[in-house]
Amino acid sequence: MAAKDALGRRGEEIAARYLASRGLAIVERNWRCPQGEIDVIARDGGELVFVEVKTRSSVAFGHPLESITPVKLARLRRLAAAWCDAHPGGHDTIRIDAIAVIAPRVGDVEVEHLERVF
Amino acid sequence: MLGRTYAVSLLGLTGEIVEIEADLSSNLPAFVLIGLPDAALGEAKDRVRAAAINSGCGLPNRKITVNLSPAALPKHGSGFDLAIALAALAAAGTVSSESIGGVLHLGELGLDGRLRPINGVLPAVLAASRAGFESVMVPTGNADEAALVPGVRVIPVASLREAAIWHGGEFEPEIVEPILRASAGDPDDDEGDLGDVIGNPDAVEAMIVAAAGGHHVFLLGPPGAGKTMLAARLPGLLPDLSARAALEVSSIRSLAGMSVGRSLVRRPPFEAPHHTASAAALVGGGSGQIRPGAAARASDGVLFLDEAPEFSPSVLDALRQPLESGLITIHRANAVATFPGRFQLVMAANPCPCGQYGARDSECTCPPAARRRYVGRLSGPLLDRIDIQLRVQRITAAQLRLAHEARGVSSAAARARVSVARAAAAERLVNTPWQLNSQVPGAWLRGPGVRLAPAVTASIDRALERGGITMRGYDRVLRLAWTIADLAGDTSPNAAQLGQALYLRRAMSN
Numbered sequence: 001m002a003a004k005d006a007l008g009r010r011g012e013e014i015a016a017r018y019l020a021s022r023g024l025a026i027v028e029r030n031w032r033c034p035q036g037e038i039d040v041i042a043r044d045g046g047e048l049v050f051v052e053v054k055t056r057s058s059v060a061f062g063h064p065l066e067s068i069t070p071v072k073l074a075r076l077r078r079l080a081a082a083w084c085d086a087h088p089g090g091h092d093t094i095r096i097d098a099i100a101v102i103a104p105r106v107g108d109v110e111v112e113h114l115e116r117v118f
Numbered sequence: 119m120l121g122r123t124y125a126v127s128l129l130g131l132t133g134e135i136v137e138i139e140a141d142l143s144s145n146l147p148a149f150v151l152i153g154l155p156d157a158a159l160g161e162a163k164d165r166v167r168a169a170a171i172n173s174g175c176g177l178p179n180r181k182i183t184v185n186l187s188p189a190a191l192p193k194h195g196s197g198f199d200l201a202i203a204l205a206a207l208a209a210a211g212t213v214s215s216e217s218i219g220g221v222l223h224l225g226e227l228g229l230d231g232r233l234r235p236i237n238g239v240l241p242a243v244l245a246a247s248r249a250g251f252e253s254v255m256v257p258t259g260n261a262d263e264a265a266l267v268p269g270v271r272v273i274p275v276a277s278l279r280e281a282a283i284w285h286g287g288e289f290e291p292e293i294v295e296p297i298l299r300a301s302a303g304d305p306d307d308d309e310g311d312l313g314d315v316i317g318n319p320d321a322v323e324a325m326i327v328a329a330a331g332g333h334h335v336f337l338l339g340p341p342g343a344g345k346t347m348l349a350a351r352l353p354g355l356l357p358d359l360s361a362r363a364a365l366e367v368s369s370i371r372s373l374a375g376m377s378v379g380r381s382l383v384r385r386p387p388f389e390a391p392h393h394t395a396s397a398a399a400l401v402g403g404g405s406g407q408i409r410p411g412a413a414a415r416a417s418d419g420v421l422f423l424d425e426a427p428e429f430s431p432s433v434l435d436a437l438r439q440p441l442e443s444g445l446i447t448i449h450r451a452n453a454v455a456t457f458p459g460r461f462q463l464v465m466a467a468n469p470c471p472c473g474q475y476g477a478r479d480s481e482c483t484c485p486p487a488a489r490r491r492y493v494g495r496l497s498g499p500l501l502d503r504i505d506i507q508l509r510v511q512r513i514t515a516a517q518l519r520l521a522h523e524a525r526g527v528s529s530a531a532a533r534a535r536v537s538v539a540r541a542a543a544a545e546r547l548v549n550t551p552w553q554l555n556s557q558v559p560g561a562w563l564r565g566p567g568v569r570l571a572p573a574v575t576a577s578i579d580r581a582l583e584r585g586g587i588t589m590r591g592y593d594r595v596l597r598l599a600w601t602i603a604d605l606a607g608d609t610s611p612n613a614a615q616l617g618q619a620l621y622l623r624r625a626m627s628n
Contacts, residue, residue, distance in 0.1 A: 063179045065179050066179065073146070098146060115144065116145075117145050117146045
């Protein structure tokens with residue numbers, strides 16, 4: 001596994017734990033379809049939450065949130081629809097969140113969570 | 119979180135207060151600028167973000183929405199940068215919202231966070247003062263200019279960091295070298311003295327009459343007759359600008375990007391555009407930002423058009439509206455701008471393409487048709503608005519020798535006469551809306567109480583009967599006669615002064 005993939009895995013792990021600690025129920029992780037991958041799918045009360053997790057080891061090359069572009073968000077939206085198609089049932093309300101994880105090799109990990117980014 | 123402050127949007131010389139609101143929302147990082155910005159203002163978001171980071175007071179990684187209201191008013195230029203940056207910092211909680219709400223901000227940001235001076239600070243601060251703002255924050259390079267407006271507290275800052283500290287931001291002060299405006303020479307150019315003019319006593323006297331009454335002048339004569347020399351000396355004969363005019367002239371200079379200096383411009387401006395000037399260059403224009411032209415820059419001073427027939431006729435006729443109303447109104451699809459246009463027009467022309475027609479010492483080689491066509495390029499309606507139309511001759515060797523013995527009247531002496539005559543006219547016109555003889559309509563001069571005795575006006579009555587002058591020309595002669603009387607210290611013109619006035623009108627008569 002390449003170092004960047006390992007970092008991404010670690011970030012997703014941290015994000016999932018963070019969401020769980022906030023009281024969200026994790027529905028699925030790393031759901032794949034031909035169009036791409038959804039990092040985390042969780043349930044927050046009646047709401048289905050699709051989460052994009054972005055991890056960096058430092059902000060030297062920009063904040064992780066800055067790298068979530070409108071194109072990436074649009075893909076996430078299409079993926080959310082694909083997930084709903086693949087999992088029939090009442091999905092009345094969905095929302096798309098973004099989580100930034102700054103995880104340096106040593107030192108404290110920082111998590112930033114933005115709700116309803118799309 | 120919301121941050122709110124104010125800036126000024128200039129349209130011509132009128133400034134409108136623009137409210138700048140910044141909202142920080144919990145969303146992916148973005149900087150959105152709304153409220154009809156033009157291209158230069160649209161780029162403000164990149165300048166603001168870079169300047170904030172490089173000044174050490176970075177913006178949060180959230181979505182920042184900046185609204186410029188009134189949202190329907192088109193806004194131009196880079197002068198909003200400081201206000202946008204501070205509103206965003208206030209939204210982020212870095213500086214005090216209350217503090218920035220009470221101050222109006224002007225200035226362009228460099229990427230390093232330093233503030234650059236902008237054009238038009240004087241009219242913008244004036245607008246702020248009229249709108250009731252007591253404090254205005256400007257770039258250090260504009261501080262002198264902003265301080266010319268009385269009753270406003272000017273806060274000069276060199277960088278965004280300094281501005282943020284002033285508004286309660288907790289940063290370590292950092293001394294930066296302020297960006298100053300390159301000074302573009304002394305605004306008070308040497309005008310030359312009237313005493314330098316040799317011979318041509320008629321023309322010198324005509325210039326004094328023009329200065330005293332504010333009359334427009336047309337000088338016709340061969341090359342080397344001293345037309346340009348005479349015209350360039352007219353501003354030197356005019357009295358110092360009044361407080362209102364000084365503020366207006368300085369504002370126009372500021373808007374045109376010319377240096378203003380530490381004090382208001384006190385001497386009347388002199389503008390001499392080249393004859394290849396376009397209509398937009400002369401009266402002002404531009405598609406995005408409407409900028410003042412030479413005529414507006416010459417307001418309350420002298421606009422000199424040398425080689426007037428060489429100007430494009432449509433360009434010259436664009437001056438008819440300001441000559442009539444004293445205002446320059448420029449209409450564009452998205453806005454109407456108004457500039458002052460109370461300039462005194464001086465036009466100079468050769469009598470024909472070769473220039474020698476009518477000269478005593480050389481022969482004209484132009485066919486009559488070419489001569490007629492040449493002077494015909496100046497439209498009748500334009501010439502009709504010019505009170506003094508004078509023929510100037512080259513001086514002869516004898517006059518040159520005589521000139522060594524008696525020097526002509528100096529500018530200082532002439533200006534003193536002009537001031538006395540202007541005071542007399544103002545006193546006579548005290549209960550009217552006019553101050554100068556050139557502003558008085560003919561009907562009033564022929565009206566009750568002011569009308570001259572038939573014996574006095576006999577010469578011009580006869581000229582009118584014979585068709586030598588038109589009714590409009592008749593009124594112009596009356597106006598000139600009043601100015602000549604004011605200069606002579608008489609309470610009303612006599613027959614000789616009317617004759618002299620008629621002489622000043624007759625250069626173009628055929």
